[in-house]
Amino acid sequence: MNFIDVNSVVKQYDGHLALDHVDLHVPQGTVYGLLGPNGAGKTSLIRIINRITRADSGTVLLNGREMVQADIANIGYLPEERGLYKKIKVADEIVYLARLKGMPKALAISEMEKWLERFDLTEWRNRKVEELSKGMQQKVQFITTVIHRPQLLIFDEPFSGFDPVNAEQLKREIIQLRNEGSTILFSTHNMASVEEICEQITLINHSRVVLEGKVDDIKQQHKKNLFVVNVAGNEKIEAKDGLFDVVPSNDVQGSLIKLTKGATLHDAIAHLNDHHTLTGITEKLPSMHEIFIETVQNK
Amino acid sequence: MNKLKLIIQHEYMTIVGKKSFIIMTILIPFLLILLLFVPIMMKYINDKTDSSEMRIAVVDKSHNYGGAFKDNGRYRFELMSGDSMDKTYDIYKKASGRVDAIMVIPADVLESQQVELFSEKTLDESTVMYLNQCLTDTLSKAKIASFQDPDLANKISQSQVNASIKSKKWNENGEEQEQSATIASIIGMVLAFLTYTFVLSYGAMIMNSVVEEKTNRIVEVIVSSCKPMELMMGKIIGVGLVGLTQFAIWVVLIGIAMGVIGVMGIGADAASSADAMAMNMPETESTVASLMAALTSINWFSLLGNFIIYFVGGYLLYASLFAGFGSAVDQASDSSQFTMPIILIMMVALYAGIGCMSNPNGPMAVWCSMIPFTSPVVMMVRLPFDVPWWQLLLSIVLLFGTALLCIWISARIYRTGILLYGKKHKFKEILKWIK
Known part of the structure; x- marks a missing residue:
């Protein structure tokens, strides 16, 4: 009601x-x-x-x-x-x-x-x-x-x-x-x-x-397929063509990756596990602040 | 309706509860009375206590009229030989402070009717008047005597005429009552001035209150609780009631104060000294009795009744304009652009009122007492002179009709103006809001 x-x-x-x-x-x-x-x-x-x-x-x-x-x-x-x-x-x-x-x-x-x-x-x-x-x-x-x-x-x-x-x-x-x-x-x-x-x-x-x-x-609708990845020993993560890019970012604990279009999270995790010891992965949803600015500036 | 009552109550209490209001309301009647009595009292005290004597040396070249000037408490005359060829200044110097002035009576004084008066300091008006009176009396006696007719002096004194007009008017029962045009004019002017100051000061109070509410933004909260019209009218009525309260307190206080003064006898003394002052001018035969008679001949009931009607009408008219234009003001300092035109109209009304004093039933007076923007002031001047009832009625209808129209227009300006911040508005824009 x-x-x-x-x-x-x-x-x-x-x-x-x-x-x-x-x-x-x-x-x-x-x-x-x-x-x-x-x-x-x-x-x-x-x-x-x-x-x-x-x-x-x-x-x-x-x-x-x-x-x-x-x-x-x-x-x-x-x-x-x-x-x-x-x-x-x-x-x-x-x-x-x-x-x-x-x-x-x-x-x-x-x-x-x-x-x-x-x-x-x-x-x-x-x-x-x-x-x-x-x-x-x-x-x-x-x-x-x-x-x-x-x-x-x-x-x-x-x-x-x-x-x-x-x-x-x-x-x-x-x-x-x-x-x-x-x-x-x-x-x-x-x-x-x-x-x-x-x-x-x-x-x-x-x-x-x-x-x-x-x-x-709204946050779901505006998500950019960004994930925060944590690996053992804080090793540097390299981008993988066709799977993900690494986005430079200072405001996350760990590395920020962006899934390439068509790639699945499952494949990305498998790839990361092959090369590092994965300790955590969380999806990074956009903040309302980002959505606000993006929406207002696009119109 | 309940909200209107609440707003009126709030506006009223906010002003009446202020220290400044209480102090001003009590103080002003006393200031007025002081203003009225202090000059009279001072003159009175001055006359009673001024013991300094003025010494005047008289150089009588006519050898005849030196005796015209008689010593009294204030003046002492010292006759000097008219043959002295010394310059008057030398005589003055020789006297070295024994004389204040030197008067020279020429040999042909009867023809020239003129004497000369020398002094170092400028002489005051009352001295000159006293000397003049002495000289005139003596010379006219001498002239009369020159006709060699022993009866002439008698005839002339008998033919002295001091005409006066005692104006009376009939009341409703045909009884005669004394009246005084002067007193009627004064009363009219006092009422006109009261209306002028009240409407302006309370109008300005409304404007300040509107501007304050707008600049501190509380207006947005208030109009989310009531209609803008209720807020505006509540303000106008509340502040108007404050004005009437203040007026009532003043009437009571002045009444009490006058009563106290009367009992103490100061008033009578002051009045008698005023009479003494007026003695040199025989045409103002103003005794307390005739003043009282003239005052009682005025129909105070209808005068004050009409005063309140015009006060209310004029106040509603101007207060609504102040409120309407006040709502268009963005900062208190910008308000003058809107107050100036209103104050100018009020001033025109006041000057028209003063202009109508001499002819309170003339065409200018009649027209200005019909035009609603000037009538509250001008009609006050006319009221003590008995305005025809149809003129009074027409003028009141016009005044209240226009006041209602102004309230309607102002309400439309107000409801838009109070919500528009951060911009100066021109008259042209404001006119658009009325639509």
């Missing part, structure tokens, strides 16, 4: 086509990556799902039915460009934004206290936002995004501005939210985090969807 279905959405700004018949299908309870270079149309798409702007054509279904204005209470949005009111107190800020999402005041206050506790911010509750460090402000912003327990969470570059420790905590919180049943749409350039937490992705480039599917499947 998909939680969001974006069907053939088109959005045009002043002669510029921001989204060109874009489809996006996010299954319920998953962390879904929305990828793409700057200016590809990610923010435009997110704003349409958020109902900040309207699509020129196409439909957005939430839980299988057409979205209505009231659905925004069910969405939490962390924009890439962070922003909070700087001059008001942390507690007031969180409660105000929670109530804007339709939370009753008493519930907003009790939830706010839980979340402040969870992020070690309780002693800051009566301080003005501008007195907090950047990392703490990011945490406050995260709380305002999730406090009303939305079924859909949209994170735009959630890790930017976090130090590694806080980023780790944030990652745990995101996974936790997913485990509790939230669907998470996750827009980022940080491909390492995509590999860690996203199950599926859609890659947008030049206003169009250029790649979409499960992370594992």
Whole structure:
């Protein structure tokens, strides 16, 4: 069951086509990556799902039915460009934004206290936002995004501005939210985090969807028949015509070989065993980073 | 609707809770009262305590009119022989500090009606006026005497006329009430100026708030929770309520302060010293009683009622423009390109208001009080002069109609503007957003 279905959405700004018949299908309870270079149309798409702007054509279904204005209470949005009111107190800020999402005041206050506790911010509750460090402000912003327990969470570059420790905590919180049943749409350039937490992705480039599917499947589709080979004594491996080439590489432990077209892994292993004492061989799948760059540059 | 209420509440509390707001709200009435009373009090204190005497040497070449100048607490005159051929400066030097000025009465003073006054320092206005008064009195007595008619002085004093006009107007019951055009003008101008400053300062507050939300990007979070129109209207209404709150506090504070001053009797003293100052000018026969009568003749209920109606209308009109154009600003420092035209229109309104003071029912006043962009200010000037009801009604309808139109236009600019970052926008582009 998909939680969001974006069907053939088109959005045009002043002669510029921001989204060109874009489809996006996010299954319920998953962390879904929305990828793409700057200016590809990610923010435009997110704003349409958020109902900040309207699509020129196409439909957005939430839980299988057409979205209505009231659905925004069910969405939490962390924009890439962070922003909070700087001059008001942390507690007031969180409660105000929670109530804007339709939370009753008493519930907003009790939830706010839980979340402040969870992020070690309780002693800051009566301080003005501008007195907090950047990392703490990011945490406050995260709380305002999730406090009303939305079924859909949209994170735009959630890790930017976090130090590694806080980023780790944030990652745990995101996974936790997913485990509790939230669907998470996750827009980022940080491909390492995509590999860690996203199950599926859609890659947008030049206003169009250029790649979409499960992370594992995409990696399989993009594999280049590369294998990391380890042999006893760290002997140098020579290329074998018709079987494999040796690819110079510094970032693997061992030697990197590329199977020649038509050759089988079985033959290669047999050949390697004949000449060396093979201690290990693993397939090297491309990273999402490589796939991203390759896909974006090819189009 | 609930969200609108929440936003209004938030905007209102954010401003009202600020220290600067609390301080300004309490301080300004006292500053105003100080501004009003300090000059009067200072003059009063100065007059009471100024004991320095001015010594004037009189060189009487006419041998007749030297006695015209009488000593009093402030001036002492010293008659000198008119035959001295010394230059006045030499006399002054010889006196070596005993005199401050030397007056020379020429032999033909009755014909020339002029004397000369020499001094090292510039003499103040009140001294010159006193001397002039003495000379005029004496010379006119001499002229009257020259007609050899013992009754003439009597006849002339009896024929002295000091005409004055006491204007009264009828109230609804046909009863007569005193009125004063001067006081009506002053009240009108004060209201006009209040409207001008309130609309501008609160309009600017809206713009800053819009620009701030946009530049720190929180607007994106907010509009993912509510409609841009709700945010804009919440802001306009919230800030407007702050304005009305501040106004109400000022009225109460000024009322209390005036009451306290009245009880302490400072006001009465100050008023009497103001009267004393005015004595040289007989046409301003302003006593506290006639001032009060004129003040009570004004229909304060309708005046303040209309003031609030125009204030609200003018505020909605300009505040929505400030909000709309504020949304097109990318950096706070760029906002002047949009505020300048709005401020210019407001200034035109203020000057039109000042211009209409002398003829509050003339064609310029009538037109400017109909045009919605100037009417909130200009109508204030006209209000104390009883505007025909149909003009008032038409003007209010036009004002609120235009305000609604401006809100509609601004809302359309706003919902596009707040989401476009990183670019300066021209008026031409902004016009496109309205479509």
